[in-house]
Amino acid sequence: MADINVSLSPRPTKGDPGVPARSGGMGGGIGGGMGEGDPLVDVIELFFFAYRNFVSDPDEILQGIGFGRAHHRVLHFVNRHPGMRVTDLLDILRITKQSLGRVLRELVDQGFIDSRAGASDRRQRLLHLTPKGEALAQQFVTLQSHRIRRALEECGPDSRETARRFLVAMIDPEDRGPVEKLIARADQQAEAKTPPGASGKAAPPAGGSSGATGNRPAPPVRPAG
């Protein structure tokens, strides 16, 4: 039933020669920018398809418990940064307080997240996963890690660093430092918590990549507004 043949080739329902050869408009049309070098449209599309599949893994589980992607993101980052403040989550997700509030309330109400007042600053609500929440978050990480691991294995031994650097380089320059710091902080914390010498962890050479790995006074991964 109607596969992806986009009429273009093996799908002429009758004797249709595929596609009407487009009236020869002005030049450039489709490429990467006509005279700017390679057309990178293939990468654009691969990124689209890859990301779609990437997020679809958790989606199946989420559907079963009446949650959506928004819940997944919250669970993920709280898992990564136990004790984080609501504001921090807002900065990472770049959504509004109200949007976050909705899913956060559900996660707290249903016992996936524990929200306690800060000890030193009691205005803050510090977020932690409950064991239930941790189990779920772990499921997601496992699923997505599987996909990534498989992909990297198919790409050979050096691919991990190249992929990592590529993804970093795809991030807005002004966000790279903060993002890399964020990840590094979470990793550190995880290490500290883990029984010393648990699994591998190929030290991410965050320094060498693009130069923007920065040590600025922590500019924001800019909040939405």
Next chain:
Amino acid sequence: MADINVSLSPRPTKGDPGVPARSGGMGGGIGGGMGEGDPLVDVIELFFFAYRNFVSDPDEILQGIGFGRAHHRVLHFVNRHPGMRVTDLLDILRITKQSLGRVLRELVDQGFIDSRAGASDRRQRLLHLTPKGEALAQQFVTLQSHRIRRALEECGPDSRETARRFLVAMIDPEDRGPVEKLIARADQQAEAKTPPGASGKAAPPAGGSSGATGNRPAPPVRPAG
């Protein structure tokens, strides 16, 4: 104001030591799956942040004309596959006829897309971009290509193929063949249309990558339902 410091380090509003060191729950917690090898959480997060920035480029333009991401996707694929059928678009996007119908109608009404009945099968509506639509689609491709080109340049000469293969490998195995075919078909078509020998186009070695580059009778990039 409230940067991404996630309380964890340079943000203790008062004398807060960052984070409450989490009560030492059971092992694995955060890593990639506890005893499965590297934790690939960093890649998970980088993919998230990278993709968010990647789609944000077009977003700015879209906002100015009252369109959304859905419009972008439609424009993009119609640009890539001039004369494609509505069904083909549905297969690619994996959304419902009704969802597509909404944005497609707007695009047609506002003169970005031209929808004409097929010659051989007059039930079909074959979709083409108008010059106006082409210009817009071209803007998007240019924007996103810029980002990708910059990223690849930062990653060195071989990165393009590695990145490409990584993205392909991130796609569900059963979708890879169809996706690569789809891209190949679009590229072919574009070449045929372009004044012979226009810009570079580093021949995508679709064959060598993962083995699944297949030549099956074109299985679908599965429709949503």
Next chain:
DNA sequence: GAAAAAAGTCAACATGGCTGACATAAATGT
């Protein structure tokens, strides 16, 4: 004691998914 910060909430709205139910035109099969 005033001002600012952290969090929460209500109300209303936009976007873009979804299902279900139909309608029409055209192609296909018997």
Next chain:
DNA sequence: ACATTTATGTCAGCCATGTTGACTTTTTTC
């Protein structure tokens, strides 16, 4: 010829998740 299937479109309504704007409460900071 007629029944069925296919391709498309459309109405109506629902859901998830984003947005603004306005306000409150608690607590910290100046």
